[in-house]
Structures are given as C-alpha cells and as structure tokens.
Amino acid sequence: MDLNLILQLTTSGFLLGGVYSLIALGLSLIFGVMKVINFAHGAMLVWGMYIAFTLMNWTGIDPFFSFAVSAACLFVLGYIVQRTVVNRIMTFHESMQVIAMVGVMMVLENMAQLIWGPDPHSPHTKYSLSTVWLGSVMIDIPRLLAFILAILIAAAVFVFLKYTDIGKSIRASADNRIGALIVGANVNKVYAVCFGVGAACVGAAGSLLVPLMPVSPHTGFPFKLTSFAIVILGGMGSLPGAMIGGLMIGVAESLGTVFIPSSLKQVISFGIMVLILLLRPKGLFGGKG
Amino acid sequence: MKKKMNRRTFLKYSAAVGATTAIAGVPTLLRAQAPEIKIASIQPVTGVLSDIGISMRRGNQMAVDDINAKGGIKSMGGAKLRLLLGDSEAKEDVARSEAERVIKDGATCLVGPFLSGNAMTIATLCEQRGVPFVMDVAAADDITRKGFKYTFRVFATTSKFADSMLFYMDKIMKEKNISKIRGVVTNTGDLFGRVQGATFIKALKDKKFPIEVLGHIEYPLGIQDLSAEISKIKALKPDVLFPVARPGDAKLMIRELYKQRVELQGIISPGSPGWYEPEFIRDMKALADFVMDNVPWYNPVGKMYKEVNSAFSKKFPGKYIDTNSGYAYLGVLVIADALERAKSTKPDDIVAALKKTYFKQDLMVGLAVSFDERGDNVNADTAMIQIIGQSIKVVLPEKAAEAKYIHPMPKQIWDRGV
Numbered sequence: 001m002d003l004n005l006i007l008q009l010t011t012s013g014f015l016l017g018g019v020y021s022l023i024a025l026g027l028s029l030i031f032g033v034m035k036v037i038n039f040a041h042g043a044m045l046v047w048g049m050y051i052a053f054t055l056m057n058w059t060g061i062d063p064f065f066s067f068a069v070s071a072a073c074l075f076v077l078g079y080i081v082q083r084t085v086v087n088r089i090m091t092f093h094e095s096m097q098v099i100a101m102v103g104v105m106m107v108l109e110n111m112a113q114l115i116w117g118p119d120p121h122s123p124h125t126k127y128s129l130s131t132v133w134l135g136s137v138m139i140d141i142p143r144l145l146a147f148i149l150a151i152l153i154a155a156a157v158f159v160f161l162k163y164t165d166i167g168k169s170i171r172a173s174a175d176n177r178i179g180a181l182i183v184g185a186n187v188n189k190v191y192a193v194c195f196g197v198g199a200a201c202v203g204a205a206g207s208l209l210v211p212l213m214p215v216s217p218h219t220g221f222p223f224k225l226t227s228f229a230i231v232i233l234g235g236m237g238s239l240p241g242a243m244i245g246g247l248m249i250g251v252a253e254s255l256g257t258v259f260i261p262s263s264l265k266q267v268i269s270f271g272i273m274v275l276i277l278l279l280r281p282k283g284l285f286g287g288k289g
Numbered sequence: 290m291k292k293k294m295n296r297r298t299f300l301k302y303s304a305a306v307g308a309t310t311a312i313a314g315v316p317t318l319l320r321a322q323a324p325e326i327k328i329a330s331i332q333p334v335t336g337v338l339s340d341i342g343i344s345m346r347r348g349n350q351m352a353v354d355d356i357n358a359k360g361g362i363k364s365m366g367g368a369k370l371r372l373l374l375g376d377s378e379a380k381e382d383v384a385r386s387e388a389e390r391v392i393k394d395g396a397t398c399l400v401g402p403f404l405s406g407n408a409m410t411i412a413t414l415c416e417q418r419g420v421p422f423v424m425d426v427a428a429a430d431d432i433t434r435k436g437f438k439y440t441f442r443v444f445a446t447t448s449k450f451a452d453s454m455l456f457y458m459d460k461i462m463k464e465k466n467i468s469k470i471r472g473v474v475t476n477t478g479d480l481f482g483r484v485q486g487a488t489f490i491k492a493l494k495d496k497k498f499p500i501e502v503l504g505h506i507e508y509p510l511g512i513q514d515l516s517a518e519i520s521k522i523k524a525l526k527p528d529v530l531f532p533v534a535r536p537g538d539a540k541l542m543i544r545e546l547y548k549q550r551v552e553l554q555g556i557i558s559p560g561s562p563g564w565y566e567p568e569f570i571r572d573m574k575a576l577a578d579f580v581m582d583n584v585p586w587y588n589p590v591g592k593m594y595k596e597v598n599s600a601f602s603k604k605f606p607g608k609y610i611d612t613n614s615g616y617a618y619l620g621v622l623v624i625a626d627a628l629e630r631a632k633s634t635k636p637d638d639i640v641a642a643l644k645k646t647y648f649k650q651d652l653m654v655g656l657a658v659s660f661d662e663r664g665d666n667v668n669a670d671t672a673m674i675q676i677i678g679q680s681i682k683v684v685l686p687e688k689a690a691e692a693k694y695i696h697p698m699p700k701q702i703w704d705r706g707v
Contacts, residue, residue: 002524003349004522004524005521008520009517012514012516012517013517018514021388026498109335113335117340118334118340119536119566120340120537120540121572122540122541122544122571122572124572129547129548131548138548140516140548172385212516213537213541214536214537214572216340216537217335218335218336218339218511219513221511222509223511223513253517254516254517257517257518257521261506262506262507262508262509262518263478263507264506265517
C-alpha cells in the first residue's frame with residue numbers, strides 16, 4: 001500500500017475533521033440542553049457560508065476574519081428560531097419536533113436560494129490555493145487555518161460554558177431543568193442563548209469552509225448527516241465527544257476511500273454510527289445510555 | 290331642464306350597459322381568446338442541481354413565450370401554450386409526484402427533467418397515464434430501452450456520447466502521434482454519472498481502444514470534499530483524466546488538482562456538465578483553461594442559435610445558451626411542432642406526430658430532430674469543446690470548429706500563475 005497516500009489522506013481527513021467537530025459541537029450543545037435535534041443545522045451552515053461570502057464580495061474581508069460576523073449573525077438567527085419555533089415544540093413528541101425543524105430547514109435553504117441564487121460560488125481568496133509540502137505530503141493552507149480556528153472557537157465555547165454565569169446556567173439546565181428553574185435560572189433565556197451559541201458554532205464553521213468548497217444553497221445537507229453520525233459516535237450531548245468524534249469521522253471517511261469506493265464514503269460514518277448504537281448506545285463519551 | 294341622475298335612473302342605465310356588454314362584448318372577447326394547451330416542465334429547480342434546473346426551466350419557458358409570440362399553434366386556431374411548472378428537487382420520488390400533479394392539472398405533454406434517474410420515473414408514469422413525455426436532457430440509454438410508447442428523447446444517449454468521444458480521441462491521438470493513453474475515469478454516483486462512466490469504459494474495452502483505464506473512481510452527487518479522491522488519482526499517475534462531473538464537483542476537482550500538483554496531459558470529459566457553465570470559468574479563471582468536454586453543444590454558426598442566444602443573454606445577463614438551456618429550448622420546439630402537425634391534444638395523436646418528427650434546427654450541433662423506433666433522436670450529436678483563454682470554443686468536428694484543440698496542456702494547472 002502506498003504510504004504517501006495513507007499519510008496524505010490521514011492529514012486531509014484530520015484537518016477537515018476539525019471543522020466537522022465545530023459543526024457537530026453546535027448540534028450536540030443544542031441537543032444536550034434542549035433535547036431537540038436541529039435539522040436546520042446544515043441550512044444554518046449555508047447561511048454562515050453566504051454571510052462570509054457576501055462580506056468578502058462587498059468589503060474584501062477574508063472569510064477567516066469574518067467568521068466572527070457569521071457567528072454573530074447566526075447567533076441572532078438561532079436565538080430567534082429558538083424563541084419563535086423551538087420553544088413551542090420542546091415538550092412535543094420527537095416526531096413532531098422533526099416536522100417543525102425540517103420546516104425551518106426548508107425555509108432557510110430556499111431563502112438562501114432566493115437571495116443568492118442557485119449557482120455554486122467558489123470565491124478566490126489570497127491563499128485558497130496555497131499549500132505547503134512536508135516531504136511528499138501536501139498540507140492545504142486553508143484547511144489548516146480552518147482546523148486551527150475551529151479548534152480555537154471550540155475551546156472558546158468550552159471556556160464560555162465553564163466560566164461564565166450564562167454558561168453555567170446552560171450546563172445546569174442541561175443537567176436538570178427543574179433544578180435550574182428552582183434555583184432561579186431564567187430557563188427560556190438560557191435555552192435561547194444556548195441555541196444561539198449552537199447556531200453561532202455552525203455559522204463560524206460555514207465561514208471557515210468558504211475557501212475550501214463551493215458555496216451553494218444545498219451545501220449543508222451532507223454536513224448535517226455527517227454531524228449526526230459524529231454526535232452519536234461521541235455521545236449525544238457530549239461536547240468533548242463531538243470534538244473527538246469529528247476528528248475520527250474526518251480521518252475514517254478520508255482513509256476509507258482506500259478500501260471502499262468513494263461513492264460509498266458515507267457508509268463509513270453511518271457504519272460507525274450503527275456499530276456504536278449496537279455496541280455502546282451512549283456513545284464514546286456519553287454519560288447516560 | 291336638466292335631468293337629475295337619481296338612484297333609479299342610475300340603475301336603469303347600469304342595467305342597459307350591463308346587458309349590452311353581456312350580449313355583444315363578452316362573446317367578442319371569448320371569440321378573440323385562442324384556446325390554451327398546457328404542457329409541463331419538470332426540472333430540478335431546487336436541490337443539489339438547482340443551478341442547472343433553473344437554467345433548463347428558463348430554456349423551456351423562453352421557448353413557450355417565443356412560440357406564443359409568433360402566434361401559438363396555428364393549426365389549432367393559434368392556441369397558446371401554457372407551461373405548468375414542476376420541481377423535481379433532483380429526487381426520483383418527487384419527480385414522479387410532480388409529474389402526477391401536472392398530469393392531473395391537465396398537461397397534454399411533459400418536458401424535462403435533466404436527470405436520467407428522474408427521467409426513468411417520469412417515463413414510467415407517463416406510460417401508465419398515457420401522456421407523451423419529451424426528454425430534453427437525460428442521456429442514460431436504459432430509459433428508452435424499456436419499450437415505452439410515450440417517451441421520446443431529443444438529447445444524445447450515453448452510447449452516442451461514447452461513440453463520439455472515441456471518434457474525437459482517435460483523431461487527437463493520431464494527429465498528435467500518441468500511441469497509448471493511461472487514464473483515470475471519474476463519475477458522480479447518480480444514474481447518469483454511473484451510466485456515462487461505465488459506457489465510456491465499456492466502449493474502450495469493446496473496441497480495444499488504446500486508452501488504458503488505470504482507475505475508475507465514483508463519488509456521491511453533491512460531494513463537498515474531493516481531496517481523498519484526487520490523492521488516489523495522483524497515486525495512479527495517469528496521463529489524462531476523464532471526468533463525468535456536475536458543476537460543484539468540477540470546481541472542487543480543479544482546485545484539488547492544483548493543490549496536490551497532479552501532473553496531467555489533459556482533462557477530457559467523456560461528456561458532462563460542470564465544465565461549460567459560465568460560473569465554472571468565472572470562478573476557476575486560468576485554471577479552467579484547456580479542459581475539453583464532449584457535449585451536445587450549440588451550433589456556433591446556426592441562425593437559430595444566434596437569435597435564441599442573443600435573447601437569452603439579454604433576458605438573463607451573464608448567462609448564455611449552453612447544452613442544457615439549449616436542449617430545454619429545443620425540447621419545447623419539438624413538442625410545438627408535433628402539436629402543429631397533430632392538430633389535436635389527444636395523446637395518441639401527439640405520439641403519432643412525434644414519431645413522424647423531422648424538425649430542422651440549427652440551434653444545437655447535429656441535424657434535424659428525428660426519432661427512431663425507441664424514441665431516441667437519431668441525429669443528436671456532440672461536439673468537442675475546449676476552454677481556451679477562458680472562453681469556450683468548439684474544437685471538433687472540424688466543420689464546426691472555432692479553434693484548433695490544444696493537447697497536451699501547455700502548462701500544468703498549478704503552473705499558471707494564479
């Protein structure tokens with residue numbers, strides 16, 4: 001077997017896995033606290049991409065700097081979605097929640113198509129084609145930068161949850177909603193902020209992906225599916241699980257193409273997901289079964 | 290003495306005016322109204338191929354508008370065409386339900402749907418319902434090999450693509466004194482991609498053509514990361530890449546080839562979208578140069594092409610008639626021609642007229658549209674196009690060529706100063 005190929009695939013997969021992790025982190029955070037699966041996660045990723053893309057076109061600001069704007073906009077969007085939709089369906093059966101969230105996804109996706117059109121855009125940034133070579137292994141600079149920023153953003157989210165008052169309230173609400181209510185936490189606000197933070201994570205991830213792949217209204221779908229697999233692998237609601245799971249799925253998907261046809265790439269992530277559900281349903285880092 | 294207009298007088302005059310209008314005016318209006326014939330366009334207007342779907346719907350709609358502007362279907366009293374719109378979302382099940390809906394809404398004939406998988410489901414339904422279906426774009430051979438009576442295809446089949454590709458490759462190899470090419474074939478995992486890739490490889494083997502296929506890589510439609518696939522291609526060290534792509538992955542592929550510095554003599558598609566859309570050249574710039582694609586292209590010297598392209602570009606700035614929008618336009622013209630000769634909207638009359646079609650056109654390369662017993666257009670043809678100086682040129686056949694093809698690529702993708 002070609003060692004260079006294995007090294008190349010591992011590197012590429014690992015770096016993209018960092019962005020997968022950030023996407024899955026948002027999904028896991030929302031599920032962990034509200035027990036609602038955000039089916040609009042992929043569509044939110046697309047909005048993050050388009051905001052960065054638009055800023056780049058209008059002002060020339062690079063997506064690796066404008067990720068903060070994407071994150072802020074998506075925070076607001078997430079906050080609004082939580083207050084207007086999610087808050088009303090939290091006590092409903094999961095199947096009913098799915099319908100509402102798929103509705104949000106369709107609205108967001110089609111709004112993106114109406115606003116930005118259906119054509120895929122691949123904007124050219126100063127370093128979107130830059131690479132460095134370590135021997136015969138290519139390191140894609142935008143992929144490396146996206147990885148570093150994704151890990152830094154994820155670390156910032158951990159710090160926010162661990163050390164800020166609202167972060168502590170989010171963790172308290174996730175652990176015990178009634179308990180949090182009894183001690184005076186404004187649970188509705190906590191939920192809205194939590195959904196906003198989850199959406200901000202995926203918005204930032206969207207921005208980081210702009211130099212890497214074409215921006216189109218339906219880019220988000222495969223990422224959404226992959227992030228579901230990551231969240232189940234890492235453990236539903238487990239944030240470290242989402243991070244480790246993202247890196248594992250990134251490498252597994254990339255390396256898997258050596259052994260199975262690329263058209264079956266997603267079989268790898270879903271195969272891992274099925275195995276985890278059979279052997280360890282709580283996931284690698286999940287606290288509860 | 291001035292007569293006052295009171296309520297009773299007003300009512301009297303109103304009634305008189307109303308009655309006059311009812312007796313004389315309205316029938317006049319009705320008499321002036323031409324009957325209307327509904328046809329339906331089903332394209333992937335949303336979903337992963339929405340850019341192509343919208344372009345095709347525009348082609349369908351512009352053809353309907355042009356026919357109506359020229360007096361509609363004259364043999365039926367100038368009946369106007371009305372286009373019912375369906376969106377397949379690039380999904381087979383949705384394509385079928387949309388076809389069901391437009392048939393219920395009174396569509397006498399269906400046109401569409403770009404994707405071969407979608408075409409198969411629509412063709413099956415149209416056969417059950419007895420409604421004519423004209424495929425403007427959809428290439429998989431299998432669709433017309435099921436013995437359908439109501440399905441016709443204006444576009445080229447995958448077999449035709451393969452034959453033309455081998456013809457052009459033979460010419461290129463002979464002229465450039467190339468005895469053998471070592472290639473890698475890639476394709477998307479949808480029905481068209483699979484059939485197109487497999488038919489090309491089978492044609493190479495059957496004809497013992499001197500192109501050795503080192504690898505065949507298939508990846509899912511809508512893929513967002515091709516780094517692993519390009520790493521595999523690089524490891525195989527091919528001379529030429531033969532990709533069957535879609536708009537998004539074509540861009541991903543070029544960028545990854547650049548980044549991973551894959552050395553190639555050429556990128557020659559056996560026939561697929563992705564390489565000729567304005568957005569590909571806009572975003573890839575010099576990296577797009579020297580890509581070749583074997584496609585049913587527009588006829589650059591055709592009068593009809595010039596007129597239609599001029600109107601299309603004016604209506605949709607930044608766009609031009611390409612394979613998809615061109616065939617979408619042509620598909621509706623073929624239906625209108627059949628209606629004109631059938632003088633009827635009965636399905637069997639339309640089918641009978643379609644079978645006898647001989648529609649002269651110079652919008653796309655190839656001769657007049659004419660269907661064989663399977664319903665395939667026997668005269669659908671392809672041209673080899675190449676991006677030269679960030680503009681698309683027909684390079685083969687020579688009779689339609691706008692420029693001489695360039696092979697091998699004079700500069701590698703990663704050596705073009707981008």
